[in-house]
Amino acid sequence: MTTQEKEAAEPASKVDLPGESGGGGEIPTYNLTLKVRRYNPEVSEEAHWEDYELEMFGTDRVLDALHKVKWEIDGSLSFRRSCAHGVCGSDAMRINGRNRLACKTLLKDLDLSKPVTVEAIKGLPCEKDLIVDMEPFFQSYREIMPFLMNEGHEPERERYQSQEDRDRFDDTTKCILCAACTSSCPVFWTDGQYFGPAAIVNAHRFIFDSRDDAGDLRLEILNDKEGVWRCRTTFNCTEACPRGIQVTKAIAEVKQAVLARAF
């Protein structure tokens, strides 16, 4: 990371802009079939697929399509969403069989000649339509003690940390706890007791933080039979992460750290 670069020269007062700067032009429209797996135990114990024919714009995302259904066709369609630009982590779901955030998946990037399928993420109990019970996921997160523990006496000002030490765990600080990784993991699907990638990512964030003193404790927890050794390196998690975190790599680094400490 570079800091305190030398002052850059003042940018020009006027430049010639390239033609058609910033994209533009007419926004194309698309027709598509959105196929949503509906489930409402108040109505039926059985889930079923429902098709919706929609006309959408090229800049729309899957979340816009879901909103169109909810707001114009069927108000009972239920899903979580908040920020709508990929930072809050509310709307992880299975889109065409892959875990994605609905608000970060542009329709134009999908094959619209076939129905776009949307269903709840797997491995967590479905509550209604695209909403799952997140509690088991957060339980695993809490178990790895996701907070800084430092035994030294508190300095008056900030603790110092070199840029290299800060960079060491940068990637895993990006996690938004959306559960896209954990619920894409085949091990987690068959064994809900497995901590899962997200909990390990968040352990990594502290284990490799030079300010933290509880790495050994977390490594001991993750050396458990439901810990890092359950990972089969299928890379589903890395592919699923909407934040681009190298999840499998982080898990591998935690495995190496466990071995290095040799419990």
Next chain:
Amino acid sequence: MQLHKYDVVIVGAGGAGMRAAIESGQRARTAVLTKIYPTRSHTGAAQGGMCAALANVEEDNWEWHTFDTIKGGDYLVDQDAAEVMAKEAIDAVLDLEKMGLPFNRTPEGRIDQRRFGGHTRDHGKSPVRRACYAADRTGHMILQTLYQNCVKHNVEFFNEYYVLDLVMTEVDGKPRPSGVVTYDLATGEVHVFQAKSIVFASGGCGKIFKTTSNAHTLTGDGMAIAFRNGLPLEDMEFVQFHPTGLAGLGILVSEAARGEGGILRNSEGERFMERYAPTIKDLAPRDIVARSMANEVREGRGCGPNKDYVLLDLTHLEPEHIDAKLPDITEFARTYLGVEPYTEPVPVFPTAHYAMGGIPTNIDAEVYRNSEETVPGLYAAGEVACVSVHGSNRLGTNSLLDINVFGKRAGIKAAEYAATADFLPVPEDAAQPTQDLLDLMRNGKGDQKVAVLRKELQDVMDADMQVFRTADTIHNALDKIADLQERYKHIQIQDQGKRFNLDLLEAVELGFLLELAKVMSVAALHREESRGGHFREDFPNRDDDKFMKHSMAYLDEGAETDSVAGIRLETKPVIFTRYEPMERKY
């Protein structure tokens, strides 16, 4: 109906709510009620930084920060509050670092700092590096760090509990809070939480507008609940429009992009901010930049096929610099607009971003029930509140600061008050108004749809209550709001179930939005001057003789303000300590 009993109840689990919970939870039995999971809160969308005069990279002090905050707010800031915030900013940042927040570092290993709009050295001489940051996800790191520390301290959360009402009990003829009424999204059950202290930290109301950086869930619930319970709302006419929303989408592109050297250009390639703010140019405060951009577009120098946006140019910056300092926002441009910021300028236009107004409080986060008296046991902090540290225009980074400083104060004060106070009785029928409201929504058989009404509201607010306002446009908005409020009585929802009935909650939220839009518009109509985020083309100058005061809006069925029925407008004096109002130039 289930009844719960806690010493302190905190409504909302964003930055302010969780910062309060960390303090309160260690001192008193505390529950946090939140309509979304804590880590989903919109604090996490804040990008650029949190200012504090640490002076880690250049000379700085909290007095300069105080001055910038007051001038930035066009002198409508309560100066005692700005002083508290700027002074306590330093500990607020250090607290977060000790809690584990991974700030970017200087080569010496200290917390790094960068420039931000309106933050200057020595009272406006030049931009100063004051914003502490973690890449362009500072808000994300604050939200995560506070949540982590809530986990550490075993804070008790009630997730997906929508607070829909405040229970007030008369004591010696004065209103006092005794609890809140909540709706559990998972089951559809109504719960009452009895508490000695109640802290509102439920965020803003950006969804009044169509083009907004705010989350779908920011529907002003806390503000509207306070208002419906007879409490005033302060300075609601002041809304911040952030200059750089992605064009057409409103998604935020942090001011850090300009802090790191990005500049704005019009269709002629001109760096037009040189004309509007010759000294600090693109780093002028947000209200000035947003108006300048809108003006360029109005005068025909907008870009794109409809000439309706300007460009944020980062192309003269090194790609490595962009990757290190602005990774997320450049990815937004790629994902949502298909623009490569290394080589192409990014289309941007102002987006509704922040409510400067809200529930009035003093510097201890105690809620005012009129211009003099506070309500013992009732607190508010963060965007829902108006301390007022932001006056008529908030400086960038000061909201992340506000939630930390006043969230902490609210948590401590609420717990201290609870230690000395008794529970007040909650009336048997406390939940009845909420039940009635929900039944009304659920059983409505009219022909009006929530999504249609909401869209019409957002369209008219974008058209008539955005960066330029006149009496005519505001009247137009008010007429439309009245029409929508009438039609709102005839809505029908489709979901009749108990579980996760978001259809029902969206209907309730629309009621909040309509109510607040009306307050906002009435206050804007009455303020016949231009100040900070409120710009009246028919009154383009600041008028200190008539309007150097806070507006206080009350729900009052018998009242009339500027021929609009139902709202009583009063005023509250601005608190001055050492800064005389001056003309605001940059």
